[in-house]
Amino acid sequence: QVQLQESGPGLVKPSQTLSLTCTVSGGSISSGDYYWSWIRQPPGKGLEWIGYIYYSGSTYYNPSLKSRVTISVDTSKNQFSLKLSSVTAADTAVYYCARQRRDGYNYPFDYWGQGTLVTVSS
Amino acid sequence: DIQMTQSPSSLSASVGDRVTITCQASQDISNYLNWYQQKPGKAPKLLIYDASNLETGVPSRFSGSGSGTDFTFTISSLQPEDIATYYCQQYDNLPLLSITFGGGTKVEIK
Numbered sequence: 001q002v003q004l005q006e007s008g009p010g011l012v013k014p015s016q017t018l019s020l021t022c023t024v025s026g027g028s029i030s031s032g033d034y035y036w037s038w039i040r041q042p043p044g045k046g047l048e049w050i051g052y053i054y055y056s057g058s059t060y061y062n063p064s065l066k067s068r069v070t071i072s073v074d075t076s077k078n079q080f081s082l083k084l085s086s087v088t089a090a091d092t093a094v095y096y097c098a099r100q101r102r103d104g105y106n107y108p109f110d111y112w113g114q115g116t117l118v119t120v121s122s
Numbered sequence: 123d124i125q126m127t128q129s130p131s132s133l134s135a136s137v138g139d140r141v142t143i144t145c146q147a148s149q150d151i152s153n154y155l156n157w158y159q160q161k162p163g164k165a166p167k168l169l170i171y172d173a174s175n176l177e178t179g180v181p182s183r184f185s186g187s188g189s190g191t192d193f194t195f196t197i198s199s200l201q202p203e204d205i206a207t208y209y210c211q212q213y214d215n216l217p218l219l220s221i222t223f224g225g226g227t228k229v230e231i232k
Binding site: 046047048049060062063096098103104105106107108109110112113114115 | 123152153154156158164165166167168171172177209211213215219221222223224225226
């Protein structure tokens, strides 16, 4: 059974960089059939896809966040990471990591981490 | 960017009722449409993929239909454990990749 677990600071100061890591267990991040994504959800609001990475290191980001986002992968540790720079209070959210499986031309999110709340505050 | 309009934003129904949620895409997305269930304090769970395919292990009272721009999600007989917020999500990669979620529908028991 695949499991994903987010880790990182729960509090980040405004203008600083938010950094989170997702550790994957029960499956290899190097499998070519999946993308590995970050998604966030502000308190009481809906879901926003941030971006994904393929095991090879290729990435794709939400255009609305692209200038501030970097996603990287460490296949030796079976982990992928998120960095979001120049954060403001609007970036306060529960951050989820998730796996997207290839299903023809569709890539549904089939496994999710439990989520981690990151608060941006001084 | 493709916009997903989900309705209603909330609904209240009785146990055993048939519940229907709709999702409309701002442009044709074929059947690249997925549905998720999110219970309070939990991560979303995939229920339906490719508009109408039931994810393994998901009860058969959940179903989906539609293609192009108009999609429907149905719970045939609402159960107390179905209290949650439901989201549609589209995936499109032409001409550029776009992944967006609907605004969600909160389902409550009357």
